[in-house]
Every structure is written in C-alpha cells, then in structure tokens.
Amino acid sequence: MSIATRPPASAMTVATRTKLFNRICAGVLIAFALLWLVPLLWAVDTALKPNAETVNTTWAINDPTVAAFGRILRDTDIVQWFGASIFISTLTAVGTVLLASLAAFALSRIKFRYSNVVFWFVLAGIMIPSQVLIVPQFREMDSLGLLNTFWAVSLPQIPTAVAVFIFKQFFDGLPRELEEVARMDGAGWLRIYRRIIMPLARPAVSAVAIFAFVTSWNDLLWPLLVLSNPDTMTIPVGLATVQGTFGIRYADTMASAILGAIPLVAVFLLFQRNIVEGIAGSGLKG
Amino acid sequence: MTTTETAVRTPSAEEPVAEKKRGYGLPAAGFLAPFLLVYLLFIIGPGLYGLLMSFFDTSLVKPGLSSFAGLGNYTEALQSGDFWSSLWHTLWFTILTTPPLIVLALALALLADRVKHGRWFFRLAFFAPYILPSAVVALIWMFLYTPGLGLIEVSLGKIGITAPNWLGDPSWAMPSLAITTLWWTLGFNFVLYLAGLQEIPRDLYEASAIDGASPWQQIRSITLPLLGRTTTLVCVLQVIASLKVFDQMYIMTSGGPDFATRSILQYVYDSGFTNFRIGYASAVSMLFFLVVLAVSAVWFTIVRRQEKGV
Incomplete structure (x- = not known):
C-alpha cells in the first residue's frame, strides 16, 4: 500500500534517522547505567583502602588492602x-x-x-x-x-x-x-x-x-x-x-x-x- | 506418551460423575489445612487482635488488654500533631519518590527496548541495587552523603555546585532519602516496564515505520497507550511501597533531624515499643491500613474502568 507510493530514498532517510536515534538512546542509557553503578563501585573502592586513606575523596588507592x-x-x-x-x-x-x-x-x-x-x-x-x-x-x-x-x-x-x-x-x-x-x-x-x-x-x-x-x-x-x-x-x-x-x-x-x-x-x-x-x-x- | 494415553482414557474419565458432583471436601481440607492454620494464627488472628487492642489502653509491659478506651485512641491520634506530621512525612516521601521512580523507569525501559545488545548489562546495573538489603543501601549512601568528604559533595564541588548538608538539613533530609530510594528501587519498575514493552507486537512498529512514523511518534501513539495497564500497576505498587517506608529513615536519619523524616511506621514503632502504648500504636496501624486500602480501592476502580474501555 504505502510502500508502493513512497519513494525508496525517503525510506532510507527514515532508516538512517532511526539508526541515529538508536545510537543516542544507547548513549543516554549507558550514561545512566554507569551512574547507577557508581555507588557500588565507590563502596568497593573505599573498602579496599586503609581507613586513614578514606578521607581523601579520590578513586585512587595508594595502599590497597583487604584488612x-x-x-x-x-x-x-x-x-x-x-x-x-x-x-x-x-x-x-x-x-x-x-x-x-x-x-x-x-x-x-x-x-x-x-x-x-x-x-x-x-x-x-x-x-x-x-x-x-x-x-x-x-x-x-x-x-x-x-x-x-x-x-x-x-x-x-x-x-x-x-x-x-x-x-x-x-x-x-x-x-x-x-x-x-x-x-x-x-x-x-x-x-x-x-x-x-x-x-x-x-x-x-x-x-x-x-x-x-x-x-x-x-x-x-x-x-x-x-x-x-x-x-x-x-x-x-x-x-x-x-x-x-x-x-x-x-x-x-x-x-x-x-x-x-x-x-x-x-x-x-x-x-x-x-x-x-x-x-x-x-x-x-x- | 501422556497424550496418547489421554486420548484412549478420556471416555472413561467421565465415569465417576456422582463423585465429581459431591466434590472432595476431605482431601481439599487436608491440603488447605497447613496454610490456613498458619494464616489464621499469624495473620488473621493478630489482625483481629490488633483491631481489638486499638479500642483499649493496652500496654506492652502489662498483660491483658487493660481498660477499655472506646474510640479514645483514634481521637487521640487524629488530634495529635505527631500523628499528622509523621503521616505527612510519609506522604511527602511518596510524592517525592513516585513520579521519578515511574517516569525514569519508563524512560530507561523505552531506551533499553531499542538497544539490541547488552541488555543483561542494563538489567544488572539498574536491578542489582534492588536486591540489596536496606541496611547495605543505607550504609553506602550515608557515606556518599557524608558532609565534607562524601563523594556527591566533592563531585558537585568540582563542577562548582555547593552541596547542601544532605541528611543533616531538615529540608534536605527527605529529598536525600528519596534520591537513595530512587537508586535502590528503580530496577523493579524498570523490569516491569521492560516486560510490558515486550508484550507489544513488533509488527505494529514495523507497520508504522513503513508509514514513515518517527521513533518519537511511535512512542507517543503506540507504546505509551499500550503500556497503560503496566503503568497503572507500577503506580499502585509504587505508591503502596512508598507509603510503607521505614528502613531508610530508621537507619539513615533515625527520623531526624528534629523528627523531619519520621514516617508513620516509625511513629507506630515509637508509640508501641518506645512508649509501650501498644493499644494506641494499634489504632495508628489501623488508620495507616485504611490509607493503604483506599489506595488499593482507587487502583481497583481504575483497572475496572480500563478493562471496560478495552
């Protein structure tokens, strides 16, 4: 029906537009997922520091330990x-x-x-x-x-x-x-x-x-x-x-x-x- | 195997008609007894006893029901500033948590539905916090909120934003608890929405794509209307879950600062187990129960209407 009336070029642009849209979707989603993982990663990071080091709010650990x-x-x-x-x-x-x-x-x-x-x-x-x-x-x-x-x-x-x-x-x-x-x-x-x-x-x-x-x-x-x-x-x-x-x-x-x-x-x-x-x-x- | 056997046997299966009509009361009772016994003993029984206690000045430290109070506990609760403020805190928490927990879960599920690869990763990232005990969530977030060295304050400081004293400021304490709860329970709604999205037939999208509909048009005219039932369900489950809030406040703020985050359940806890007034605490529980029932009733009416409409 509508396939016949629509020129193929326009279908292409719709397809590429959809592809671009999907890329943006994936990007936003990944950003949120990483944000959601931060508290868990931060907890692990902190637990691997010596207590004295935990007051420096950085991800780097000078002296990692499981003590x-x-x-x-x-x-x-x-x-x-x-x-x-x-x-x-x-x-x-x-x-x-x-x-x-x-x-x-x-x-x-x-x-x-x-x-x-x-x-x-x-x-x-x-x-x-x-x-x-x-x-x-x-x-x-x-x-x-x-x-x-x-x-x-x-x-x-x-x-x-x-x-x-x-x-x-x-x-x-x-x-x-x-x-x-x-x-x-x-x-x-x-x-x-x-x-x-x-x-x-x-x-x-x-x-x-x-x-x-x-x-x-x-x-x-x-x-x-x-x-x-x-x-x-x-x-x-x-x-x-x-x-x-x-x-x-x-x-x-x-x-x-x-x-x-x-x-x-x-x-x-x-x-x-x-x-x-x-x-x-x-x-x-x- | 079973199918051929069934085919052969079906005619004879009609035989014991008389037995079928009478029913099998005795075996049924046997199967039901264990559940019903525990159900009566630990749910229905305490429920009725709680209702009874709510009309008495029952004390935790004295045996028996103590003296009859009539509606005294109820009128006292309804005239108590502490009752209304803790009820308001619970509602405030519900208002702060419900919209973001629904809108963000829906938005992320819509995004995840379009992504073809790595869905397990998103499910893991959003849903993993949901299965953690509240105490674990509370410990992690209290550290994130620590004044002076918490990760949130320091990170915001780097981009030039001065963070409030999250849990220490009476007007920020509740929003802070709401943010923690958003992080903790978003995954549940996310999973419900993902399931709802999977029920939508793919050919609807294909057909509309052929007609040149943009992704945004598809979402507006296909996805959102067809997610109506899921949204009603998510809403009611969310409102009821938020009304039942206790853990986050109990651990992270102990209801403070200055009682600014004391929830209705903590008020029950305080009245019953700190002040020993379990008759009064039962009356407050019953009032809380009425609120939850009212929400369920509203949901039931909406579902009925939706089913009639479709």
Missing part, C-alpha cells in the same frame, strides 16, 4: 548473622513454597464446596501489609515465648497470599487430563501433587522460593523487633545496629556493607533470569 574485611569478620558477629539470615530465609522459603503450593493445589485441582470462599479469604491477605500487624504479632510471639528465636521471625512470613495466587495461576494452566488419567489408575491426591503437578511447576516453585528468600533476607522492621540478642540477629538488623559504632572508619563500614551484600548478589547472579521473569510474570497478571 577491613578481616576486621569486620573478626570484630563483629557478622558470621553468626549470616547463619541466622541463611537459616531464617531458607526456612521461610521452604515453608512458603510448601504451604502455598499445597493450598493452591486444592484450590486449583480439587473440586469442593466453598472453594471460592476459601480462595477469596486467602486473597484478602494480599490487602494486609505485614507492617500493620507488627504490634499484635509482637505480643503474640511474646506470649508464645518465641521472642529471640528464628521461629518468631519466620512464622509470620510463611503464609503468603501472593504465593498461593501465583501457584494457583500456574496450576490452572496445566491440562486437566494429566491427573484424570492418574486418578483412573488409582493414584491419590497427594501422589498427584508430588509426582505430577509439582515436577511440572518448577518455574513457579523457583519464582516463589527466590522471592520468599530475598524478601525474608532483606526484612528489617520485624526481625529488628523480635531479635535483640546480637548473636541471633539477621544481617540487616546486625548492620543497622552496629553502623553507629564504626564512626569514621569508612573502609570498615563499606566492608561490612559489601559482606552483607555478597550472598544476595550471588543469588541474583545465579537466578537473574528467574527473578526478572518472576517479577514480570506475577506483576502483569496480578
């Missing part, structure tokens, strides 16, 4: 914090995946009365920000004698309505014939869940597990309230608590920040694709 990392590992409880964070986040991720997938399996694959009511009841949980519940939850943990335990941190993080929603959406997309055949062969529901549905749900499992892990790892307010012993603190609580004591030892401060960041950077590099697709998928559907 700051050694001091943080030796003088703070950061190793215990790692242990606490890994335990709590793993417990939360496993618990979230297990409980949410079981519930979503019932809501998606098993026919029962009032399944809609149950679904809406669970969905209502999405509306409640966890921060609204900190006061009564604290009282609850206190009366259960769970303060300063990892259970106090993890238990309220496990029932995640969004996770049920993500699993249900995924299960709904799997063909019904799969388990109808298995039921004909006499397989029970639990067997269908374990042997047929869950193996197919790997993408949903990894998305939910990674999110539960990262969210739990990064949470500050709730663990800050329930963990007050220095040796049971999580990484964020520990860092937030000791940051005032570093004073002007900026290399040490940055070393502690980098050590606190390393596990998550590792998780991110390993699961970059799952994380990004998880956000995109759940976000657009939610």
Whole structure:
C-alpha cells in the first residue's frame, strides 16, 4: 500500500534517522547505567583502602588492602548473622513454597464446596501489609515465648497470599487430563501433587522460593523487633545496629556493607533470569 | 506418551460423575489445612487482635488488654500533631519518590527496548541495587552523603555546585532519602516496564515505520497507550511501597533531624515499643491500613474502568 507510493530514498532517510536515534538512546542509557553503578563501585573502592586513606575523596588507592574485611569478620558477629539470615530465609522459603503450593493445589485441582470462599479469604491477605500487624504479632510471639528465636521471625512470613495466587495461576494452566488419567489408575491426591503437578511447576516453585528468600533476607522492621540478642540477629538488623559504632572508619563500614551484600548478589547472579521473569510474570497478571 | 494415553482414557474419565458432583471436601481440607492454620494464627488472628487492642489502653509491659478506651485512641491520634506530621512525612516521601521512580523507569525501559545488545548489562546495573538489603543501601549512601568528604559533595564541588548538608538539613533530609530510594528501587519498575514493552507486537512498529512514523511518534501513539495497564500497576505498587517506608529513615536519619523524616511506621514503632502504648500504636496501624486500602480501592476502580474501555 504505502510502500508502493513512497519513494525508496525517503525510506532510507527514515532508516538512517532511526539508526541515529538508536545510537543516542544507547548513549543516554549507558550514561545512566554507569551512574547507577557508581555507588557500588565507590563502596568497593573505599573498602579496599586503609581507613586513614578514606578521607581523601579520590578513586585512587595508594595502599590497597583487604584488612577491613578481616576486621569486620573478626570484630563483629557478622558470621553468626549470616547463619541466622541463611537459616531464617531458607526456612521461610521452604515453608512458603510448601504451604502455598499445597493450598493452591486444592484450590486449583480439587473440586469442593466453598472453594471460592476459601480462595477469596486467602486473597484478602494480599490487602494486609505485614507492617500493620507488627504490634499484635509482637505480643503474640511474646506470649508464645518465641521472642529471640528464628521461629518468631519466620512464622509470620510463611503464609503468603501472593504465593498461593501465583501457584494457583500456574496450576490452572496445566491440562486437566494429566491427573484424570492418574486418578483412573488409582493414584491419590497427594501422589498427584508430588509426582505430577509439582515436577511440572518448577518455574513457579523457583519464582516463589527466590522471592520468599530475598524478601525474608532483606526484612528489617520485624526481625529488628523480635531479635535483640546480637548473636541471633539477621544481617540487616546486625548492620543497622552496629553502623553507629564504626564512626569514621569508612573502609570498615563499606566492608561490612559489601559482606552483607555478597550472598544476595550471588543469588541474583545465579537466578537473574528467574527473578526478572518472576517479577514480570506475577506483576502483569496480578 | 501422556497424550496418547489421554486420548484412549478420556471416555472413561467421565465415569465417576456422582463423585465429581459431591466434590472432595476431605482431601481439599487436608491440603488447605497447613496454610490456613498458619494464616489464621499469624495473620488473621493478630489482625483481629490488633483491631481489638486499638479500642483499649493496652500496654506492652502489662498483660491483658487493660481498660477499655472506646474510640479514645483514634481521637487521640487524629488530634495529635505527631500523628499528622509523621503521616505527612510519609506522604511527602511518596510524592517525592513516585513520579521519578515511574517516569525514569519508563524512560530507561523505552531506551533499553531499542538497544539490541547488552541488555543483561542494563538489567544488572539498574536491578542489582534492588536486591540489596536496606541496611547495605543505607550504609553506602550515608557515606556518599557524608558532609565534607562524601563523594556527591566533592563531585558537585568540582563542577562548582555547593552541596547542601544532605541528611543533616531538615529540608534536605527527605529529598536525600528519596534520591537513595530512587537508586535502590528503580530496577523493579524498570523490569516491569521492560516486560510490558515486550508484550507489544513488533509488527505494529514495523507497520508504522513503513508509514514513515518517527521513533518519537511511535512512542507517543503506540507504546505509551499500550503500556497503560503496566503503568497503572507500577503506580499502585509504587505508591503502596512508598507509603510503607521505614528502613531508610530508621537507619539513615533515625527520623531526624528534629523528627523531619519520621514516617508513620516509625511513629507506630515509637508509640508501641518506645512508649509501650501498644493499644494506641494499634489504632495508628489501623488508620495507616485504611490509607493503604483506599489506595488499593482507587487502583481497583481504575483497572475496572480500563478493562471496560478495552
């Protein structure tokens, strides 16, 4: 249609113009990306300086050293914090995946009365920000004698309505014939869940597990309230608590920040694709 | 394998009609029980208890609910200058963070969508900060903002700009926290927009390019309208996330200077865990919950309208 009427020369100019435009786009984008990396690079740069050198605000390091990392590992409880964070986040991720997938399996694959009511009841949980519940939850943990335990941190993080929603959406997309055949062969529901549905749900499992892990790892307010012993603190609580004591030892401060960041950077590099697709998928559907 | 089996079996799969009609209440309950139990115990239960406490003068250091206060906690909060100022700080933070976090994320995603190579690099650069714990972000930015030797002040000084005392000046503290938050969470919106852009069919662009549309015209008449749903989603997620701000203030300014950055959640924290007035803190939590619900309700209405329109 329009191709026929348009002279080829003009199409060329449009093409070159588009090319130029794309070049400019790339340039602006690269500038922003570099700007975004500066704080991280500056933290690494500072951590590799001796404390005395950090007052000179330059990128150059006269006397590079990793001594700051050694001091943080030796003088703070950061190793215990790692242990606490890994335990709590793993417990939360496993618990979230297990409980949410079981519930979503019932809501998606098993026919029962009032399944809609149950679904809406669970969905209502999405509306409640966890921060609204900190006061009564604290009282609850206190009366259960769970303060300063990892259970106090993890238990309220496990029932995640969004996770049920993500699993249900995924299960709904799997063909019904799969388990109808298995039921004909006499397989029970639990067997269908374990042997047929869950193996197919790997993408949903990894998305939910990674999110539960990262969210739990990064949470500050709730663990800050329930963990007050220095040796049971999580990484964020520990860092937030000791940051005032570093004073002007900026290399040490940055070393502690980098050590606190390393596990998550590792998780991110390993699961970059799952994380990004998880956000995109759940976000657009939610 | 499964497909052939399915084809053979399908007729017999219709057999247990009676069983299907009755449903499988018992196995369903078994699957739901673990989640519902934990959900009731640690979400719904505390939610109701919090609502109950908000009508009592409950104290953190005394057992039980203590004396009935009626609406006393609510009227006290609504008449308290500290409540309104911390609510205003939270809204101010939301106003400062939401527009740049949406506009910049959209702009960068539009740019990244046109670039064919090295997308992983941009995703890494913008998204990596998002997965860091708030404490790590706070430590890095407090150092960047340090008066006298912080990288930002020194860099600005080199191009002849005198930097303010970022976190120390009451009128600059909140914008400084907003800048930190922009850096920290931009990647989330960026990724949502990139995903939204990928849903737009490529042939729309090709067709309009053949018709001689410039890239800018394409963005205005194809991309932005088709991103409407994504934008609504990004907006509401962003507003709710900003309203829930606590960490940055708690670590970087402790709500100061002079309470200039105390957020509503920190007010809950202070009332409940510093002053031990958990009944009052529960009432403030409920008021905060109402604000979040109102935002969600507005979003719901907009989505409904959009779906009807399309």
